[in-house]
Amino acid sequence: xxxxxxxxxxxxxxxxxxxxxxxxxxxxxxxxxxxxxxxxxxxxxxxxxxxxxxxxxxxxxxxxxxxxxxxxxxxxxxxxxxxxxxxxxxxxxxxxxxxxxxxxxxxxxxxxxxxxxxxxxxxxxxxxxxxxxxxxxxxxxxxxxxxxxxxxxxxxxxxxxxxxxxxxxxx
Numbered sequence: 572x573x574x575x576x577x578x579x580x581x582x583x584x585x586x587x588x589x590x591x592x593x594x595x596x597x598x599x600x601x602x603x604x605x606x607x608x609x610x611x612x613x614x615x616x617x618x619x620x621x622x623x624x625x626x627x628x629x630x631x632x633x634x635x636x637x638x639x640x641x642x643x644x645x646x647x648x649x650x651x652x653x654x655x656x657x658x659x660x661x662x663x664x665x666x667x668x669x670x671x672x673x674x675x676x677x678x679x680x681x682x683x684x685x686x687x688x689x690x691x692x693x694x695x696x697x698x699x700x701x702x703x704x705x706x707x708x709x710x711x712x713x714x715x716x717x718x719x720x721x722x723x724x725x726x727x728x729x730x731x732x733x734x735x736x737x738x739x740x741x742x
Contacts, residue, residue: 583673583738589636591628591732605683605728606697606714607659607704612688615730619648619656625681628730629701630680633665636736639674662704674736676705680713684729690716702739720737 602710603617606625616622618689630642646653646661669676679701684692690697694714717727 572672575594578687583740585738586677587636587736589632589634589734589736590630591630591635591734592644592730593624593625594729594742595622595625597726603688604658605693607700608693608697610688619659620653620661621655623658624728624730625683625732626662626704627695628681628732629679629705630658630665630734631659631736632732632734633662633669633676633736637669637674639665649711650701665692666705669736670739671695672701672736673740674686675739676707676711677735677737678707678711678713679705679732681730681732682740683714683716684724684731685716685727686718686725690714709729 595616595618595732597614598617599614601617603612604621604623605609607623609662616624627642634641634645642661645664652732666676693701694716698709698714699712702712705712719727719729
């Protein structure tokens with residue numbers, strides 16, 4: 572192996588990407604929380620924590636970008652400590668790991684897939700809250716919503732997230 576390849580393997584990349592995915596089923600008697608925002612809807616997302624499908628996907632994307640364990644390994648659903656937990660706690664842990672690795676969030680892009688409620692009327696508020704949680708400007712948070720037409724997923728919410736992180740230390 573030549574010196575150039577060795578240096579490339581040991582040097583910290585200037586940027587990294589991570590991908591996150593999460594899904595939860597709708598249930599009665601639960602408040603709906605997406606992107607850290609409570610939305611008025613007759614059903615919420617089930618899960619061991621608050622079921623925030625978007626924050627879970629962002630958390631996994633951040634963890635993946637720094638090759639850390641995933642959300643389920645760090646916050647196991649079998650641990651009663653996390654029952655009903657605010658997903659912002661998981662996101663903060665992921666951000667600490669990103670920072671500890673010498674990176675910061677540059678931007679994220681996300682897609683929500685759900686039949687209802689319509690996300691459009693809430694998109695600005697969700698984008699602002701996610702930006703606040705990540706410590707980035709709102710124009711660094713992409714948010715799209717799609718319906719699951721023809722997929723028989725009307726009782727499910729799905730989130731896909733891609734995150735770009737940049738090296739903060741230049742060593």
